[in-house]
Amino acid sequence: MITSPHQKYQQTQLHTASPAQLLLMLYDGAIRFSRVGISAIEEKNYEKANVNLCKAQAVIHELIAALNYDYPIAKTLYQVYEYMIHQLINANLKKNTKPAEEVVSYLLDLREAWDTANKSLNAASEQPK
Structure with missing residues (x-):
């Protein structure tokens, strides 16, 4: 049950976001959880590190689930995502x-690429015909 205004806002944001915005949100989540996991390792708070690195892996699994294999890039992205999961497991273990x-560096690069592509598509669709 959603009780706080912040939770209501987040739920509304999820339900009204475009597919591209949802993808960017997934990247943001994976980046955030990975960074918290890194900080926790540095602080030697291994329980917190484990929780957050596992959350980052779960988000990357969602990115894998969102792949559209009608496009050749999906196979490459799948391999990159699998590598990321492997690296997060390594970091955690x-x-x-x-x-x-x-x-995190790969996630930032991919997020930027998707954001740029989304902005380009939006700009192209707003052009008068």
């Missing part, structure tokens, strides 16, 4: 921030 930091 070995309590090493380097693999998770690598994942």
Whole structure:
């Protein structure tokens, strides 16, 4: 049950977001959880690290589930996402921030690429015909 105004706002945002916006939200979540996991490893708070790195993996699994295999890029993205999950597992098991930091850099690059593509499509669709 949703009780706080912030939770209501978040739910409304999810229900009214475009597919591209939802994708960007997934990237934002994976980045946020990975960064919290990295910070927790640095603080030697391994329980917090585990929880957040597992959440980041779950978000990346959602990105995999959202892939459309009608496009050739989907197979490549699948491989990249699988690699990211592997690196997050490594970071979690070995309590090493380097693999998770690598994942964050890839997530940031992919998020930027999707954001740019979305803005380009929106600009093109707003052009008078």
